[in-house]
Amino acid sequence: MQFQDFDEAYVERLRSGDFRTQEHFVTYFSELIQLKLRSRLRTPEAIEDVRQETFARVFDALRRAGAIRQPDRLGAFINSICNNVLLEHYRSKSRDHTDEPDPDLPDPVTDVLGIVAARQMQEKVRQILGALSDRDRRLIKAIFLDERDKDEVCAEFGVDRDYLRVLVHRAKQSFKSSYLKNIDRRPPGMTAAGRG
Amino acid sequence: MDHSDALRLKATEKYLLNELDPEQLDQFEEHMFDCPECAVDVRAAAMFVEQSKAVLAEGRGPVAVKMMPAATSVWLNWLRPVFAAPALALLLLVVGYQNLVTYPKLHQAVNTPQVVPWAAVNVGVAGAETPQVSVAQGQSFQLLVRIPPEAGVTRYQAELLNPAGKQEWSLPIPVALDTDQKQDHFLLRVPGANWAPGTYILKVRGIGSTGENRDIGQTSVDVKIQ
Numbered sequence: 001m002q003f004q005d006f007d008e009a010y011v012e013r014l015r016s017g018d019f020r021t022q023e024h025f026v027t028y029f030s031e032l033i034q035l036k037l038r039s040r041l042r043t044p045e046a047i048e049d050v051r052q053e054t055f056a057r058v059f060d061a062l063r064r065a066g067a068i069r070q071p072d073r074l075g076a077f078i079n080s081i082c083n084n085v086l087l088e089h090y091r092s093k094s095r096d097h098t099d100e101p102d103p104d105l106p107d108p109v110t111d112v113l114g115i116v117a118a119r120q121m122q123e124k125v126r127q128i129l130g131a132l133s134d135r136d137r138r139l140i141k142a143i144f145l146d147e148r149d150k151d152e153v154c155a156e157f158g159v160d161r162d163y164l165r166v167l168v169h170r171a172k173q174s175f176k177s178s179y180l181k182n183i184d185r186r187p188p189g190m191t192a193a194g195r196g
Numbered sequence: 197m198d199h200s201d202a203l204r205l206k207a208t209e210k211y212l213l214n215e216l217d218p219e220q221l222d223q224f225e226e227h228m229f230d231c232p233e234c235a236v237d238v239r240a241a242a243m244f245v246e247q248s249k250a251v252l253a254e255g256r257g258p259v260a261v262k263m264m265p266a267a268t269s270v271w272l273n274w275l276r277p278v279f280a281a282p283a284l285a286l287l288l289l290v291v292g293y294q295n296l297v298t299y300p301k302l303h304q305a306v307n308t309p310q311v312v313p314w315a316a317v318n319v320g321v322a323g324a325e326t327p328q329v330s331v332a333q334g335q336s337f338q339l340l341v342r343i344p345p346e347a348g349v350t351r352y353q354a355e356l357l358n359p360a361g362k363q364e365w366s367l368p369i370p371v372a373l374d375t376d377q378k379q380d381h382f383l384l385r386v387p388g389a390n391w392a393p394g395t396y397i398l399k400v401r402g403i404g405s406t407g408e409n410r411d412i413g414q415t416s417v418d419v420k421i422q
Contacts, residue, residue, distance in 0.1 A: 006230075032235060035242055036225055039214065075229030083222075118247075125247035141252045143213070144245050150213065165209040171248075172208070172241040179240040 006074040015062045026055060029078050036079075040086060050089050054082045124178040128171055136167055197223040199231055208237040212245060313337035319400045320344055320413025326395060328418040336388040339398065339417065343369075345378040346412060349402035353409070356386065359394030369400075393421045 013021040033054060037047045058081055061067035068077055129137055135157060142153045143164065154160055197220075202208070207224045210216045216224055228234045315327040317339055329337050343352060355366035365387070372379050396419055400412040 028235075029229070031239055032229055035238060073230055075231070075235075076226050079226050079229035121243060122247045122250060125244055126251050128244070129248060129251055137252075140248055145249045145252045150215075161213075161215070164213065165206050165215075168209045168212055168241060168245075169206065172237065172244055175244040176236070176240040179243055180236065 006072060008071040011062070011068055011071040011074060033082055036082065037086070046089065050082065050085050053085045054078065057081050057085065121178060124175060128174045139164070139167065140171070197227045199227070199233065202227055202231070202234050208234060208241055211238060212241045314340060315417050316340040317398060317415040317417055318342045319398070319415045321415070326416050326418050328420055330420045330422050331391060332422045333391055334388045337386050339384045339386060341382045341384055341398065341415070342380055343382060343400055343412060345380050346402045348404045350405045351403050352412065353401045353403060354384065355399050357397040357399065359392050359396065364389060364396070391419050391421055393419060
């Protein structure tokens with residue numbers, strides 16, 4: 001999957017029903033929508049509902065002439081559609097989304113290539129974590145795996161929040177090249193391994 | 197929010213750490229959906245976090261971990277090769293010295309005739325002078341003890357009191373009953389100790405066949421330190 005800028009030609013291919021473009025479009029924005037929604041919705045079903053409704057409205061807009069006035073802002077357009085769908089979801093549920101149970105998203109990787117890519121990425125992550133100091137590794141565990149309070153963890157490890165951001169930044173930079181290499185091996189339509 | 201704003205704000209990292217306020221969150225998401233660079237950053241970071249959770253949750257742990265001192269007991273550090281090898285070498289030296297030097301000397305000392313300090317004492321008999329024995333600190337000596345025979349006594353129990361009146365040791369003394377003449381002299385070896393110079397008291401009790409016992413008497417010996 002390519003990370004690319006969006007333009008009028010891309011939007012036109014979408015509008016004309018080009019299969020490859022539609023696949024890329026759905027794959028690319030599905031991951032972003034899921035990342036966006038997972039902090040706002042707590043069940044995989046709710047996330048999937050909002051994602052599908054968002055795409056339905058986007059494709060509906062594509063069929064209407066003039067609905068997408070700025071093709072280069074296609075992403076922002078999808079984000080705004082997603083925001084609207086999300087608000088309607090909240091209203092329809094008439095309850096605080098935090099009351100919902102913890103999400104238990106299934107692993108969407110079911111193909112061999114996807115599994116291989118996911119394993120390679122996990123091995124890369126293992127190497128990155130192995131290169132960290134014991135303290136940094138425990139810090140990451142406390143924040144992301146144990147989901148402990150960040151201020152409390154920072155105080156315990158004698159670091160500030162900036163240290164935490166830099167730690168995440170460096171780990172992300174180390175991982176990014178491997179991520180980009182493996183993400184291209186996944187067939188169109190597959191989403192990232194793990195949650196959302 | 198444009199890309200430089202996102203970079204300056206460290207928006208990707210804050211997004212992953214849920215540190216953006218609601219307004220910044222909306223602005224960054226709007227930008228992220230438009231900016232392939234930020235999109236890939238967020239997706240890579242999110243993937244890293246997810247995979248980290250999987251790696252950290254499993255028992256295996258990360259590979260190529262830097263050498264960190266294990267949080268084990270200080271005492272267990274002696275088992276580490278850096279300490280164990282010299283310790284083993286030292287131990288071998290000690291064992292070798294004992295086998296080649298110390299033990300042969302001790303063996304030779306034991307088998308060599310020597311003059312042992314001694315004194316003869318009579319239990320229950322008050323003498324004009326107290327017998328003396330001169331010993332080196334820690335050296336043993338012998339007491340030739342005469343105990344007046346008592347009818348019905350099958351054994352004696354002797355105890356030695358130091359000059360402070362505290363018992364140093366006690367010793368059962370069997371009596372040979374199958375002889376015509378009852379034994380009345382006994383050679384006691386007093387083991388080496390940290391002697392206090394002064395008068396030591398030897399008390400003797402007689403014990404009958406049914407366990408009854410009675411005082412036979414006592415005697416004393418002056419211990420002098422050489």
